[in-house]
Amino acid sequence: MKTEKQIRAVVFDFDGTLATLNINFPEMRKAVLDLIESYEIPVDALSDLFVLEMVDAAETLISLKCPGEGNDFVQKANSLITTIEIEAAKKGKLIYGTRAMLSNLKSRNIKTGVVTRNCQSAVTCVFPDINMYCDAVVTREATRKVKPHPEHLLTVLKLLDVTPEYASMVGDHPMDIKIGNDVGSFTIGVLSGYSTSNELLQAGADIIIHTAANIINVLP
Numbered sequence: 008m009k010t011e012k013q014i015r016a017v018v019f020d021f022d023g024t025l026a027t028l029n030i031n032f033p034e035m036r037k038a039v040l041d042l043i044e045s046y047e048i049p050v051d052a053l054s055d056l057f058v059l060e061m062v063d064a065a066e067t068l069i070s071l072k073c074p075g076e077g078n079d080f081v082q083k084a085n086s087l088i089t090t091i092e093i094e095a096a097k098k099g100k101l102i103y104g105t106r107a108m109l110s111n112l113k114s115r116n117i118k119t120g121v122v123t124r125n126c127q128s129a130v131t132c133v134f135p136d137i138n139m140y141c142d143a144v145v146t147r148e149a150t151r152k153v154k155p156h157p158e159h160l161l162t163v164l165k166l167l168d169v170t171p172e173y174a175s176m177v178g179d180h181p182m183d184i185k186i187g188n189d190v191g192s193f194t195i196g197v198l199s200g201y202s203t204s205n206e207l208l209q210a211g212a213d214i215i216i217h218t219a220a221n222i223i224n225v226l227p
């Protein structure tokens with residue numbers, strides 16, 4: 008049973024888990040869909056995807072239709088996404104108790120990491136001293152595949168030098184729970200972000216806590 012293992016590392020999602028950013032995802036999706044349509048690509052088949060995956064899929068379609076324009080599209084799309092993320096980060100803040108909780112884990116020799124689809128600039132805008140509190144921070148620029156692909160979490164765990172069964176994944180979104188379960192880690196849902204307790208439990212969360220700061224009370 009994974010719950011009986013001594014936890015050696017805790018990996019956190021960022022937005023909604025360690026920080027409140029309030030990224031305007033509908034605005035972001037609309038901006039990217041409008042950009043895709045400007046290449047005369049039909050967007051119906053793309054509109055159910057998460058926005059980063061939408062960019063990947065559209066790049067393939069645009070490269071087929073207009074050879075050589077895929078890179079240009081990706082740069083424009085990334086610029087739109089990053090602009091919205093940084094705008095949100097400027098108004099964002101760390102969730103109460105985040106630094107104290109991370110220090111507490113460090114004092115117990117539990118390594119800490121962050122796995123986020125957000126960009127590095129937005130993360131450091133909200134949490135400039137994050138590297139003093141976290142042993143590994145893997146933003147989307149630092150991984151080939153972003154979560155919910157398991158490679159993103161495995162990249163963090165490799166940097167932490169901890170195998171998945173000795174790690175706990177903490178997040179506010181069902182994809183955080185899925186990625187944790189997919190690699191075989193203990194999964195903890197938090198209610199400080201976008202999901203309800205039921206949604207996180209349905210995604211397979213082992214436990215639910217109110218905010219990430221409460222983790223210090225539930226780890227052995």
Ligand SMILES: [Mg+2]
Pocket residue numbers: 020021022023024178179180200
């Ligand atoms: Mg989140």
